[in-house]
Amino acid sequence: SLTFQVPDTSTLPLRAIMFSLLHLGPQRDADELIAEAVEAARAADTAVVVVATTERVESEGFDRGDLRLPGRQDDLVRAVAAANPNTVVVVNAGSPVELPWRDEVAAVLLTWFPGQEGGAALADVLLGLAEPGGRLPTTWPARFSDAPVTEVIPAEGRLEYTEGLFIGYRAYERQGIAPAYPFGHGLGYTDWAYESLEVTGSTARVRLTNTGTRPGREVVQLYVAPAGEASGGAASADARSTAVERPASWLAAFAGVEAGPGESVEAEIALPARAFEVWDEEAGRWRRIGGAYEVRASHAHGDTRLTATLEV
Known part of the structure; x- marks a missing residue:
């Protein structure tokens, strides 16, 4: 056991130091700050504007009410882009945001929340020392109303x-x-030509060539779709016959390849069995759905470069 002796402080003077940290917004007029940015952009060869979300609008502890960038950031981008056509916008955000000015700027670079080395990495990318080779793991809508799900608040304890x-x-x-x-969208500092797609059994081979002037990396994405089904994702004739409902197409596999200028490379990608299966709730297991499938070698979802048919 431990015994503590607590002194009698009733006769001692109380001395305390109190402080608080408070985050305040800009103390200057927003229009004045934007005007300064415009003047700086007008005198520069290239303007770099960094926009971001904050913990006040995006965090793990609450849902977002919209997809807008906070404050006057959209106004800032539009003003700078009007003053300098070579405007690059760097987006620091952890999830999709609306970018209503995306067609008014020279480039958009998504850096997510990059951490303490973000500045050095950003400099390497902007100066061309490194290629921005990432691909989107999410879909970014043009506007909030286009999002498939906008109501995320439970009603009477249920969602x-x-x-x-x-x-x-x-x-x-x-x-x-x-x-x-x-x-799956993402651009780099070179271009790629998709030349051939061969599907044998559970393996797809995609040959492509770097047609640009710089070395680069491409992520070849394979989507599959039941052959002969109309796009739109409704239950097709094949889906109805098997008592399942399936999307119009879905990602089956992907692989990254690298090549120098003018070089060709082949991506060998395994098609997993799960790509052709659905979950059978009654049986409690995955069930294979046979038939003809279209295999699509794509740069991103909807950006199909080559197709082949596979009988499962």
Whole structure:
């Protein structure tokens, strides 16, 4: 056991130091600050504007009410872009945001929340020392109203997931809505020509050539779709015959390849069995759905470069 002796402080003077930290917004007029940015952009060869979300609008502890960038950031981008056509916008955000000015700027670079080395990495990318080779793991809508799910507040303690399988790019394809940036999208500092696609058994081989002037990396994405089914994701004749409902297409596999200028490379990608299976709730297991499938070698969802047919 431990015994503590607590001194009698009733006769001692009370001395305390108190402080608080308070985050305040800009103390200067927003229009004045934007005007200064415009003047700096007008005198520069290239303008770099960094926009971001904050913990006040995006965090793990609450849901977002919209997809807008906070404050006057959209106004800032538009003003700078009007003053300098070579405007690059760097987006620090952890999830999709609306970018209503995306067609008014020279480039958009998504850096997510990069951490303490973000500045050094950003400099390497902007100066061309490194290629921005990432691909979107989410779909970015043009506007909040295009998002498949906008109601996320439970009613009477319940939240119904009525979208079922149709989440992300599957929902956009079903509804016929074109996003601002599709799932899997991403650009680099070179271009690629998709030359051939061969599917044998459970293996797909995609040959492509770097047609640009710089070395680069491409992510070849394979989507599969039941052959002969209309796009839109409704239950097709094949789906009805097997008592299942499936998306119009879905990602089956992907692989990254690298090549120098003018070089050709082949991506060998295994098609997993799960890509052709559905979950059978009654049997409690995965069930294979046979038939003809279209295999699509794509740069991103909806950006199909080559197709082949596979009989399962």
